[in-house]
Amino acid sequence: GxxxxxxxxTLSVQEGDSAVIKCTYSDSASNYFPWYKQxxxxxxxxxxxxxxxxxxxxxxxxAVTLNKTAKHFSLHITETQPEDSAVYxxxxxxxEYGNKLVFGAGTILRVKS
Amino acid sequence: IAGITQAPTSQILAAGRRMTLRxxxxxxxxxxxxxxxxxGLGLRLIHYSNTAGTTGKGEVPDGYSVSRAxxxxxxxxxxxxxxxxxxxxxxxxxxxxxxxxxxxxxPGTRLTVT
Numbered sequence: 001g002x003x004x005x006x007x008x009x010t011l012s013v014q015e016g017d018s019a020v021i022k023c024t025y026s027d028s029a030s031n032y033f034p035w036y037k038q039x040x041x042x043x044x045x046x047x048x049x050x051x052x053x054x055x056x057x058x059x060x061x062x063a064v065t066l067n068k069t070a071k072h073f074s075l076h077i078t079e080t081q082p083e084d085s086a087v088y089x090x091x092x093x094x095x096e097y098g099n100k101l102v103f104g105a106g107t108i109l110r111v112k113s
Numbered sequence: 114i115a116g117i118t119q120a121p122t123s124q125i126l127a128a129g130r131r132m133t134l135r136x137x138x139x140x141x142x143x144x145x146x147x148x149x150x151x152x153g154l155g156l157r158l159i160h161y162s163n164t165a166g167t168t169g170k171g172e173v174p175d176g177y178s179v180s181r182a183x184x185x186x187x188x189x190x191x192x193x194x195x196x197x198x199x200x201x202x203x204x205x206x207x208x209x210x211x212x213x214x215x216x217x218x219x220p221g222t223r224l225t226v227t
Binding site: 004006009032034036041042043044045046049051089093094096097098099100101102103104105106 | 117146148153154155156157158161163169170171172203205210211212213215216218219220221
């Protein structure tokens, strides 16, 4: 079945710097890769997603890149701000469990001001 | 619009007791999900429902059961709680099933089994 690995587990950056979180997946049939942000005490919320027919997608300060050959995808946050501090989860659509999402273990991002 | 509500917010439960976590959505979404979140393990799917009247097993279904009698409600039951079920439980919903639709999460239920 699908296995999603996420690195790093924690990341500290200075305000204004960029942050990159990387994920790898095992199922070459996976075709949908969302990223969720979880703020303290809340449920996760979708921030960006990418499908396997594109290599990159941007939305203001965040972008996601996908390398299907290598089976990895990354989240890029530029010009980080304190409100970007949160836990970020990557996920991949799995053919198991009725085509549901398999999530990575999460990355705690701290933006220091 | 409330989105997804979960109850209780938190609960301490003695091992062996039965417990039902409640989840209600007001978005008329077809699909609903239950996840557990544990440190270092991310979110793991327990059970899901693609539409009212149907349910399916996720990655970690043992010890849990669900029902989907109508579109809005998706309760999760622990028949006989064990300490390893200590976790934060999230309910989610999406307009469609198939894994490509945005999932909307509730605020979570923190459960401690002693």
